[in-house]
Amino acid sequence: MGKALDNVYKHQSLAYKYFLYLVSVALIVFFFPKGGKFKYEFQKGKPWQYENLYAPIDFSIQKSTDEIAQEQLSIRNTKTDYYNFDASIVSSIKSNVQKELEQLATSNAYSARQQRNMLNVGMAVIDSIYAKGVFENSPGSNSIVLVRNNEAIPMAPNDFIDLEGAKRQVSLQISRSNVVDKAGLENTVQSNIKPNLFYDETLTESALQQELSKISYTRGEVSEGRLIIAKGEVVEAENFKILNSLKEEYESELWQGNNYYYIMLGYTILVALVLIMLFLFLKRYRNEIFKNNNKVTFIFFNILLMVLATTLMVKNNESYVYGVPLCILPLVLKNFFDARLGLFVHVLTVLILGFVVPNSFEYIFLQIIAGIVTILTASELYKRANLFISVGQITLIYIIGYFAFHAIHEGNLENIEWILFGVFVLNGLLTLFAQPLIYMFEKLFGLISDVSLLELSDTNSKLLKKLSDKAPGTFHHSLQVANLAEAAANEIGANAMLVRVGALYHDIGKMEKPTFFTENQVTNVNPHDDLPPRESAKIIIDHVIQGIEIARKNNLPDRIIDFIRTHHGTTLVYYFYKKQQELEAEVDDNDFRYPGPIPFSKETAILMMSDAVEAASKSLKNPTFLVIDEFVEKIVKGQMQANQFLNANITLKEIEMVKKILKQKLTNIYHLRVEYPE
Template sequence: MGKILDNAYKYQSLTYKYFLYLVSVALIVFFFPKGGKFKYEFQKGKPWQYENLYAPIDFSIKKSDIEIADEKQSLRNNKTDYYTANVSISEGVKADFQREFQNTFTTNNYTSRQRQRLLTAGLSVIDSLYKSGIFEDLPEANTNILVKNNEATQLTLNDFLTLDLAKQMVSPMLAKKNVSSLNELVNLVQRSLRANVFYNESLTEKALLEELGKISYTRGEVSAGRLIIAKGEVVEAENFKMLKSLKEEYESELWQGNNYYFIILGYTILVALVLVMLFLFLKRYRNEIFKNNNKVTFIFFNILVMVLATTLMVKNNESYVFVVPLCILPLVLKNFFDARLGLFVHVLTVLILGFVVPNSFEYIFLQIIAGIVTILTASELYKRANLFISVGQITLIYIIGYFAFHAIHEGNLDNIEWMLFGIFVLNGLLTLFAQPLIYIYEKMFGLISDVSLLELSDTNSKLLKELSNKAPGTFHHSLQVANLAEAAANEIGANAMLVRVGALYHDIGKMDRPTFFTENQVTNVNPHDDLPPRESAKIIIDHVIKGIEIARKNNIPDRVIDFLRTHHGTTSVYYFYKKQQEIEANVEEDDFRYPGPIPFSKETAILMMADAVEAASKSLKNPTFLMIDEFVEKIVKGQMQANQFLNANITLKEIEVVKKILKQKLTNIYHLRVEYPE
């Protein structure tokens, strides 16, 4: 049992990677749209590269989304408007007219015969006006139907009578009846009239929906065995529609029965192969990342986020697939790791998405080109303008690529989908979200970016300000080391910003007891004179531990703390070791040795060299070119002989370059000049 637990503990890192790999493959396949994959690739305007294709099944030729949308719009433009007549209103109008008539045309002024004649004429006019009805509004559609007493009657434009028009017709209609007292009667009839025909929106909409439901989504049938396209024939409008319809029908039928399991198996194998390539790349070329499960998880997490976002977009509306800002992936990975890894992961992610996106060749081509542009242009993201410039170039690449593909497919620049330009611009705007996303990832995964390094390098920050106040000599030493190390890192292609920040913080532990370090002693009084060498050595060695404690309290990132841990490696405090030997014969050198670890990267190795050289250079008196050259060679050679660079991925050639830069910088610091002959 104990052996099993030991093996489990020993291989826990590898076990976690296997688990992460299996979960990632399962999730990606689960995200994929549920459908088979047509085995032929074709593009409009290009020749058919396969053998003659005959219809394997009966299928319908489907209309395009644009054709269906045009048909629907045509129905909406020519829809039938329904109006409803309220019969009770016309009866009420006649009742109101008769009541007012009795008050207006009294028996004192008119005879019974006159009054009857006028009343009959008025009612006759009202009946005539309400024969079709008086409409509230003028119609908008060409076809109109009046529903009256549950009977529908089709109307022409001449049948429409609005309230204003009805009032204008009263006078001539009464004049034709030759009645006297015309003005009083005209006014009375006009006052009584009210609209009784109203637009029925619900009935109109119901009828429109019925018409829309009758639209056919196909334009004919293709029987099995019919030749669809011959080898070498150009894929044009008609056969393109047949091929597209066959593809949709084939993929929908393929995802049935036992085929389901074989399709899942196929997707699983392909996705598994892609992710194996990623593991092999990390193992062979980025072993330090491969060993760090946190970083591996970060990379896989980003791949899963991009696959999920893209597949969701494909499922909901594939026309907006380019809205997903896929270039955030190489942008973020380059920021935290390097350009080569960022591009490699981007290409693998695009290959995975090529299984599910429409027009996969176009998509893969555009996304890979955009990813390359991202890698080439996005640098120093802590400078805000750089991100905007890079995003602008990415957007331009998308637009130019779309123009090129459109010209190939259509043979002209007609029917350009201008909406896609808006999609590309939106993609660019979403890519700008990389900046806050980097900050979020820093907190989630404990990583560090150039933006954070720039903030940490500010000498007005709280911790560096405290260092300059408590240990001004150490602060000045740290600045000098930062300048030396940054110059050396730039020369060999290391992370100069990281080295500079590590150099600024590497001696913060000296704040605890600053006067015990030579650079902070302003008088000739040395506190070590009153202490045994062993205790003095312990104080010197403890500044590493104290520095790590101070850094953790101030939330300094682990990558910066690595410089505090390694800047002395496992070297010894040689001065106090020798003094202790003068007191006692048998002295263990390990008691005077720093706890380590030794440097494990180019950056930490550079800092060790720069720190030792700068600190020891203070002992030089009247330095010359030769003296500086021998001095630097001696210090670095001693570190190499002590095996301090065994774990650092720095070559002998790079060490020689670092030494050359250190010599040049020290020469500048001491203002050495060439001695001219007398």
């Protein structure tokens, strides 16, 4: 029955991986921009490496974005401004001027003839000024069209007159007249002058858009069969524009009709091949990760996240594709797993994105180099300065790489797109988001990072303080084991921070009954003396189960709980087993055996050796180097004979290195001092 359940679980796990694989391939292909891929790669300033290229179809030469923008700017700078003529204002001004002149004539007792003369001159001046109209301020454009009685009348620059100019004209014309009161007439007319030409923004914008819509996005045609470029010919400015036009025409035509299905099939096969490489790598070199569906899901989730972000950027504005912080991927994976896996996944992701990004060779080159720099420079991310230094180096690599490619393409350092430097800096700033992202991934996938390990290693944490108060001997023992295990892990290249934290918490189950463990007994009274050996063994064994329960209640990560579960493996509680044998002939050793499992990693194996050596070393009397050497060899040999390291990926050479460190550390602990005279 047990084997059947194991087979079901194994097949279920494998079925989930197949499902994850198929869904990932489908999503990535779905994310890709809907367009074909031009079958030739070319770069400005480099030779054409293929055979002579003849135009396969008739197509138009597309203008560049800069050319179109220049034409649009030219039209905007020379646009025509439209003004409306308000005739009612002139009538209102004449009416007001007539009334004020009548009052002026009455108050000064002018004759009817003088009054009529002033009125005629004033009206003539007004008609003269408003013949074309008066602006409030001089127009900013030389191209003006006056809309009057539904008729568009172009105005010459010398026809423009603003409010101040109109008043000067009033003064000039009245000064030449023969009216009786020039000053009075001038003041009356000037005080009533108002602008009657008003800017029509709606009509102006409509006319502008109409002119912009007339811009042609092409400049010339290329007929089918025409030689576009010969083999070995350098791709220069004109050829580069023609090739780009052919590429756009080819890709837009390719994605139509039955071609769509072939393109989808091609993308699917290529993406599937890349992801198969990932599965093969995990199966061959990271089998413990391959067996863990949660970790496999986490890796695929990160790949999909980067592919989605990049393809969205390509669809919206491919010029800013380097703004996507792709180096977050190796940073995160290195933090949770190892550098080799992080770089491998990063390279595969870049290969997938190479299908859709512009200048794929340049993109792949820069991103792989940046990924390598990330792996080489990013270490101990729990130290904030390290992340900032790493991000600075990544940004510098992008900038240097861009300079190099620009020099190759252009043959000079002119026309550098300085905005790309801002994009690279933005990329670096977004890469700093790796820290909060790591925290979110910890909570979402139940993983553990170096930052969390550093927090857990604080001996002032709530749980370790509780251990120190309830079981001070166990707490001191855990500190000693942590020091031994950390040194051994550093020696063989294991995760020293992880094994240290695991050592600090491995015996927290002893808090339940601390006095039943010798390190916490402060008197000569031993509670085991009043208990049968089988019951005493059960209390000792139960500290593993109780430790797991305490760890879960305090939300310790599973990777730390693994150390609690495995630090005794399936070894015997040998002392009480022997005592029971003195009482009865046949003893079931399962009653005196820890439940396991046995260690399944280098780190848990190191903890088992360090814990056993440190605990047993308390019984040493007058230790010498030879005694310590034999003592460590005996304990580790016993564990190996009990097959406790079969599932751990630790080699015999590494076990020898661990034993060497344990001997050195114990020698330092028990070194003899010169006796000082009293």
